[in-house]
Amino acid sequence: MMTLLIDVARLLIFPAVMAFAASSDLFTMTISNRISLILVAGFVALAIGTGMPLGEMLDHAGAGGLILAVTFTFFLFGWVGGGDAKLAATTALWLGWAHLFDYLLYASLLGGVLTVALIEFRKYSLPRGLVGKVWAERLHKPGGDVPYGIALAIAALVIYPSTVWMQAL
Numbered sequence: 001m002m003t004l005l006i007d008v009a010r011l012l013i014f015p016a017v018m019a020f021a022a023s024s025d026l027f028t029m030t031i032s033n034r035i036s037l038i039l040v041a042g043f044v045a046l047a048i049g050t051g052m053p054l055g056e057m058l059d060h061a062g063a064g065g066l067i068l069a070v071t072f073t074f075f076l077f078g079w080v081g082g083g084d085a086k087l088a089a090t091t092a093l094w095l096g097w098a099h100l101f102d103y104l105l106y107a108s109l110l111g112g113v114l115t116v117a118l119i120e121f122r123k124y125s126l127p128r129g130l131v132g133k134v135w136a137e138r139l140h141k142p143g144g145d146v147p148y149g150i151a152l153a154i155a156a157l158v159i160y161p162s163t164v165w166m167q168a169l
Contacts, residue, residue, distance in 0.1 A: 020035065035090075036083075039091070094156075
């Protein structure tokens with residue numbers, strides 16, 4: 001029974017929270033602190049539940065800590081939002097060093113595509129079906145922010161199947 005619960009947690013926690021983070025950023029331009037807390041708690045619970053060695057847990061924590069330090073610096077310069085910084089760090093916690101470079105590469109590429117797509121989207125009139133939708137008007141606003149959490153979440157979901165969490169299934 002415990003093995004089944006752990007397998008369900010592997011399959012649901014990280015992907016579901018990432019999908020929620022992306023949709024939250026799209027519709028509200030906010031990634032709640034609760035998302036980061038759920039990811040940290042989920043990592044700790046799953047790491048303990050799967051018997052991950054302490055040294056490996058610390059390696060994952062080191063990857064998350066490094067990304068938090070870098071993204072917090074980016075936040076201080078106004079280059080990323082606070083939610084994006086925390087989401088990137090908690091994602092790095094789950095992925096660890098083994099997948100960190102790939103994650104950052106995918107997130108950068110997807111973030112670039114998202115940014116260019118929004119720049120293009122903002123050149124045209126807002127489609128009639130989206131007029132009056134606060135989230136769409138926010139996205140359409142010239143010079144507006146980019147919901148980078150979408151790129152972070154998609155990159156994480158692309159990498160996740162090759163992680164230790166899914167390889168064990």
